[in-house]
Amino acid sequence: MTKKLFSTGISFLIIYMFFFVALGNAQTAKNVIILIGDGNGFNSEWAGTYYRYGEIGKQRYQTFPVVLACTTYSRTNKDVELPAGVTGYDPKVFWETIANGTQGTEFTRTTDSAASSTAIHGGVKTSNGRIGMTYDKKTIELISEIAAKYGKKTGTVTNVPMSHATPAGFSAHESERGNLGTIFLQMAAETSPLSVIMGCGHPFYEHGKPIKIKDNEDQKTKTKRFNCVGGEKNWEIMKSGTFNSFNVIETKKQFEELAAGKGTIPDKIIGVARSFSNIPPVDGYLDEMPQTQELLNKNYKNMDWNELPSLSTMSLAALNVLTKNNPNGFILMIEGGAIDHANHGRNIAASVLEHTGFSKTIDTVIDWVEKNSSWKETLVVITSDHETGQIWGPETFNDDNNNGVYDEGDSFNEFRQIQNNGRGNTPSVQYGSSGHTNALVPLYAKGIGADLFFKRIKGTDQKAGQFWKFSGQYVDDTDIFHVIKTVIVP
Ligand SMILES: [Zn+2]
Numbered sequence: 001m002t003k004k005l006f007s008t009g010i011s012f013l014i015i016y017m018f019f020f021v022a023l024g025n026a027q028t029a030k031n032v033i034i035l036i037g038d039g040n041g042f043n044s045e046w047a048g049t050y051y052r053y054g055e056i057g058k059q060r061y062q063t064f065p066v067v068l069a070c071t072t073y074s075r076t077n078k079d080v081e082l083p084a085g086v087t088g089y090d091p092k093v094f095w096e097t098i099a100n101g102t103q104g105t106e107f108t109r110t111t112d113s114a115a116s117s118t119a120i121h122g123g124v125k126t127s128n129g130r131i132g133m134t135y136d137k138k139t140i141e142l143i144s145e146i147a148a149k150y151g152k153k154t155g156t157v158t159n160v161p162m163s164h165a166t167p168a169g170f171s172a173h174e175s176e177r178g179n180l181g182t183i184f185l186q187m188a189a190e191t192s193p194l195s196v197i198m199g200c201g202h203p204f205y206e207h208g209k210p211i212k213i214k215d216n217e218d219q220k221t222k223t224k225r226f227n228c229v230g231g232e233k234n235w236e237i238m239k240s241g242t243f244n245s246f247n248v249i250e251t252k253k254q255f256e257e258l259a260a261g262k263g264t265i266p267d268k269i270i271g272v273a274r275s276f277s278n279i280p281p282v283d284g285y286l287d288e289m290p291q292t293q294e295l296l297n298k299n300y301k302n303m304d305w306n307e308l309p310s311l312s313t314m315s316l317a318a319l320n321v322l323t324k325n326n327p328n329g330f331i332l333m334i335e336g337g338a339i340d341h342a343n344h345g346r347n348i349a350a351s352v353l354e355h356t357g358f359s360k361t362i363d364t365v366i367d368w369v370e371k372n373s374s375w376k377e378t379l380v381v382i383t384s385d386h387e388t389g390q391i392w393g394p395e396t397f398n399d400d401n402n403n404g405v406y407d408e409g410d411s412f413n414e415f416r417q418i419q420n421n422g423r424g425n426t427p428s429v430q431y432g433s434s435g436h437t438n439a440l441v442p443l444y445a446k447g448i449g450a451d452l453f454f455k456r457i458k459g460t461d462q463k464a465g466q467f468w469k470f471s472g473q474y475v476d477d478t479d480i481f482h483v484i485k486t487v488i489v490p
Contacts, residue, residue: 027448027449027452027486027487028448028487028488028489028490029329029377029378029379029447029448029449029484029487029488030328030329030373030377030378031329031330031331031332031373031377031378031379032147032330032331032332032378032379032380032381032484032487032488033331033332033333033334033365033369033378033379033380033381034120034331034332034333034334034381034382034383034480034484035333035334035335035336035358035361035362035365035380035381035382035383036117036120036166036333036334036335036336036382036383036384036385037335037336037339037355037358037382037383037384038113038160038166038335038336038337038338038339038340038384038385038388039339039340039341039342039343039344039384039385039386039387039388039389039436040336040339040340040355040358040384040387040388040441040442041384041386041387041388041389041391041437041439041440041441041442042069042387042439042440042441042442042464042467042468043387043391043392043418043429044339044343044351044355044384044387044388044389044391045355045384045442046418046427046468047348047351047352047355047391047418047426047427047429048339048351048352048354048355048356048358048359049062049355049359050352050418050420050421050422050423050425050427051352051353051355051356051423051424051425051426051427052286052352052355052356052359052423053423054420054422054423054424055420056469059359059362060362060363060366061359061362061366061380061382061444061446062444064380064382064444064445064446064450065445065446065450065451066443066444066445066446066450066451066453066454067442067443067444067470067471068442068443068444068445068453068457068470068471068473068474068475069440069441069442069443069461069464069468069470069472069473069474069475070383070384070440070441070442070443070474070475070476070477070479070480071087071088071089071440071458071474071475071476071477072089072111072116072119072384072385072386072387072438072440072441072477073087073088073089073104073108073109073110073111073125073438074088074108074109074110074111074112074115074116074119074125074126074127074128075088075107075108075109075115075125075126075127075135076104076106076107076108076109076127076135077127077135077136078107078135079136080107082107082108082125083107086105086107086108087108087458087459087476088104088105088107088108088109088438089438089440089459089474091459091461091462091463091464094438094439094461095415095461095463095464097412098390098392098396098397098406098412098415098432099406099412100438101387101390101432101433101437101438101439102390102433102435102436102437102438103438104438108125109127109128110386110435110436110437110438111128111385111386111436111438112128112129112165112177112386112436113164113165113166113169113177113340113385113386114126114128114129114130114131114165114168114169114177115127115128115129115130116166116169116385116386116477117131117165117166117167117168117169117170117385118130118131118132118133118140118142118169119476119477119478119480119481120169120383120385120477120478120480120481121142121143121144121169121170121171121333121481122140122141122142122143122169122481123140123478123481123482123485124140124478125478126140129175129176129177129178130174130175130177131165131168131169131172131173131174131175131176131177131183132168132169132171132172132173132174133173133174133175137175139173140173142169142170142171142173143170143331143481143484143485143488144170144171144193144194144331145171145193146485146488146489147193147330147331147488148193150328150488150489150490151328152328152329152330152331152488153195153196153321153322153326153328153329153330153331154170154171154193154194154195154196154322154330154331154332155194155195155196155197155198155318155321155322155330155331155332155333156170156171156187156194156196156197156198156199156332156333156334156335157196157198157199157311157314157315157318157332157333157334157335158198158199158200158334158335158337159199159200159273159278159279159281159311159314159335159336159337159338159357160199160200160277160278160335160337160338160341161180161199161200161201161228161276161277162184162187162197162198162199162200162201162228162270162272163180163181163183163184163187163199163201163228164180164199164335164337165177166333166335166337166385167187167197167199167333167335168183168187170333171186171187171192171193171194172186172187173186174186180201180227180228181226181227181228181229181230181231182230184197184201184228184229184230185230185234188230188243188244188246188270189244190244190245194268195267195268195269195321195322195330196268196269196271196318196321196322196332197246197269197270197271198269198270198271198272198273198314198317198318199271199272199273199314199337200228200272200273200275200276200277200278200279201227201228201229201272201276202228202229202250202272202273202274202275202276203225203226203228203229203232203235203276204225205274205275205276205307206275206276206277207275207277207278207279207280207300207302207303207304207308208274208275208303208304208305208306208307208308209302209303209304209307211225211276225276228276229272238270238272243270245267245268246266246268246269246270247266247268247269247270248269248270248271248272249269249270249271249272250271250272250273250274251274251307252273252274252306252307252308252309252313254271255271255273255309255313255314255317256309256313256317258271258317258320258321259309259313259314259316259317259320260316261320265320265321265324266321267321267324268321269317269318269321271309271314271317271318273308273309273314274307274308275308278337278338278341279308279309279310279311279338280296280300280303280305280308280338280353281296281300281310281311281338281353281354281356281357281358282305282308282309282310282357283310283311283312283356283357283360284296284352284353284354284356284357285353285356286356286423286424289423289424291424292424295349295353295426296353298349299347299349299350299353300350300353310357310360310361311334311336311357311358311360311361312357312360312361312363312364315332315334315361315364315365316364316368318332318334319332319368319372323372329377331484331488334361334365336354336355336357336358336361338350338354339351339354339355339358339384339388340388341354342354343388343389343391343431343434344388344389344434344435345434346389346404346405346431346434348391348426348427348429348431349426351389351391352426352427362382365380366380369447375446375447375448376447376448377447377448378447378448379445379446379447379448379449379450379484379487380445380446380447380450381443381444381445381450381480381483381484382442382443382444382445383441383442383443383444383477383480384441384442385441385477386436386437386438386439386441387436387437387438387439387440387441388435388436388437389431389432389433389434389435389437390406390431390432390433390437390439391418391429391430391431391432392415392416392418392429392430392432393415393416393417393418393419393428393429393430394416394418394419394428394429394430395413395416395430396412396413396414396415396416396430396432397410397411397412397413397430397432398410398411398413404431405431405432405433405434406432406433415467416430417467440461440464440474442468443474443475443480445483448487449483449484449486449487452483452486452487453475453479453483456475456476456479456482456483457473457474457475458474458475458476458479459473459474460472460473460474461474
């Protein structure tokens with residue numbers, strides 16, 4: 001009897017070992033696609049969804065198997081170790097009153113995009129402004145660098161400047177996020193892990209139209225204009241069509257041909273869209289609802305739509321470069337960077353248009369996975385780096401001093417839901433501020449290794465769960481790095 005059990009045990013062990021050796025880490029992902037809606041908190045997410053669909057739950061990613069929330073707080077630059085268990089998000093404090101939405105602790109702050117991108121892509125809490133560096137300016141190994149070690153290609157796509165904080169934190173190391181030129185040159189260096197860099201920063205165009213340059217332009221303005229491409233000299237080289245071993249493109253036609261897989265696909269690409277600061281959400285209108293085009297025209301004046309690729313187009317172009325002759329897979333980070341700008345401006349119409357451009361890009365990515373790859377080899381993670389604007393429903397507070405934001409002297413009523421005004425219409429909201437907050441942000445994941453997020457739950461916010469109709473469970477932004485690292489390391 002005992003002997004029989006023993007031999008059965010041995011057989012199982014042998015079978016188990018066989019599978020383990022044959023299959024390796026069963027959770028190894030070939031590809032990872034991270035999509036970050038900058039400044040896209042829960043209510044921004046809901047506003048965009050009401051506009052696009054008229055109801056929550058209709059976005060394809062809202063039915064992903066992993067629907068969680070994520071904390072985003074950064075650390076201070078004080079020279080003290082973050083004590084174990086210290087967290088910058090306490091649901092009890094947060095839901096007490098609207099004023100607490102921007103509160104830090106002795107050790108933590110409301111994050112900016114630099115610190116949160118570093119947390120998401122490097123797994124370390126840092127202070128605001130740092131790119132791929134600790135608060136005391138030590139280099140952090142980033143997910144792009146780890147991926148490159150395993151032969152994966154990597155890339156970043158954004159609709160704001162190429163070396164802006166969110167894409168920067170994916171591969172660069174710089175103590176000040178404002179050094180856009182230095183960061184760009186790191187990203188485009190021969191030693192960079194990146195094969196794809198796409199976004200804005202064009203020195204001669206804004207929103208698709210040529211920038212009028214004065215004959216006597218002062219040096220400061222000129223320097224600023226070339227800032228995102230690392231200076232005038234480097235732009236002169238890029239204009240020839242190559243920079244280091246990257247091909248360089250800029251016209252909408254070039255982006256579209258690359259997205260369609262036409263012509264020779266280069267090994268490495270820099271795509272500088274014809275805009276300095278951002279690409280408006282050219283696909284923010286709703287098909288079969290032509291009146292939504294008016295909303296776009298009203299919110300984005302003085303644009304040349306025919307010169308600007310959409311975020312979806314850029315993403316497909318990036319995927320074609322990353323998958324060219326590449327059996328090892330890739331990591332791609334795609335940012336909808338201007339949801340944040342719209343919410344800073346307390347402009348909900350711009351916010352939902354930006355969100356629509358972003359969510360259509362997510363659809364493009366989902367289609368790409370289902371047609372060209374599979375959920376068995378690709379992991380898709382969708383999140384935000386922080387909430388912007390303290391968006392709540394109308395009359396969450398009384399704006400007693402009538403200055404458009406919640407501040408001292410205003411009376412807080414209660415947290416109210418934003419108001420759905422139906423598909424194609426901007427929902428009614430109240431903005432509490434024009435800055436970032438400490439609120440939880442949504443996190444969705446699907447594909448190989450997605451369930452690893454459930455092993456990293458940091459807490460449950462019952463009220464958030466009731467308010468936004470999910471479990472209320474949340475992870476931290478650093479967990480995104482740890483999950484991705486676990487699934488890409490064989
Ligand atoms: Zn911001």
